[in-house]
Amino acid sequence: MFLQTKKTKEMRKSIFILAVFGLLIANTACNRDKNNPGYAFFPDMAYSTAYETYTPNPVFSDGKTMRMPAEGTVARDHMPYPYKAKSFDDQVKAGQELHNPFQKSPEILAEGKALYNIFCISCHGVAGKGDGHLYTSKLFPAKPTSLVEPYVQNKPDGEIYHIITLGSISGLMAAHGSQILPDERWKIILYVRELAK
Numbered sequence: 001m002f003l004q005t006k007k008t009k010e011m012r013k014s015i016f017i018l019a020v021f022g023l024l025i026a027n028t029a030c031n032r033d034k035n036n037p038g039y040a041f042f043p044d045m046a047y048s049t050a051y052e053t054y055t056p057n058p059v060f061s062d063g064k065t066m067r068m069p070a071e072g073t074v075a076r077d078h079m080p081y082p083y084k085a086k087s088f089d090d091q092v093k094a095g096q097e098l099h100n101p102f103q104k105s106p107e108i109l110a111e112g113k114a115l116y117n118i119f120c121i122s123c124h125g126v127a128g129k130g131d132g133h134l135y136t137s138k139l140f141p142a143k144p145t146s147l148v149e150p151y152v153q154n155k156p157d158g159e160i161y162h163i164i165t166l167g168s169i170s171g172l173m174a175a176h177g178s179q180i181l182p183d184e185r186w187k188i189i190l191y192v193r194e195l196a197k
């Protein structure tokens with residue numbers, strides 16, 4: 001009984017000493033000065049020497065810090081487009097392989113119309129007949145194709161999508177892929193179908 005209490009007392013004492021010691025160590029790790037973080041354990045790991053993006057780099061064989069993305073890397077929200085511009089074969093292939101993910105509804109057609117009126121109307125005209133203001137005012141020299149005649153209407157959606165994305169084969173109509181999002185292109189196509197009715 002006596003021995004036990006003595007032991008517990010000793011234990012309490014050592015716990016107390018340990019706690020004080022721990023607090024002291026913890027205290028030295030802290031610092032009131034916010035601009036000085038105090039001592040760091042392995043400072044070279046906490047503050048590694050980073051190379052600036054455009055600075056030379058002795059570590060890589062080409063001496064550059066900025067790395068090329070790994071092969072096959074696709075940027076976020078970017079859809080790879082495998083068909084080439086100004087290639088009849090690729091245009092036809094796009095027509096066979098790409099399909100319109102949308103179906104016409106009053107909402108989709110309204111969106112398609114709004115987008116057509118922003119991106120196509122200036123050349124292809126209100127009714128899609130190829131008589132847009134840019135052409136009739138002679139500001140744009142090449143005659144825009146009528147979108148409501150069988151020549152365009154007989155093309156599958158994917159082919160028109162390809163023309164919007166990369167332009168016409170002759171290059172007279174420029175690529176619109178950088179201005180118009182993929183979904184928007186499909187909606188425009190549904191509206192162009194509607195124009196022909």
Ligand code: HEC
Pocket residue numbers: 116119120121122123124134140142143144145147152160163164168169170171172173174176180188192
């Ligand atoms: C700056 C004027 C211009 C704008 C804007 C324009 N086009 Fe064209 N488009 C043309 C011209 C010019 C042609 C004829 C090109 C040719 O014969 O190569 C053409 C041809 C086309 C063709 C037929 C291509 C072929 O294979 O013969 C389609 C389809 C077409 N345009 C759709 C559109 C759609 C849809 C839009 C809107 C997203 C649009 N265009 C915007 C000028 C324009």
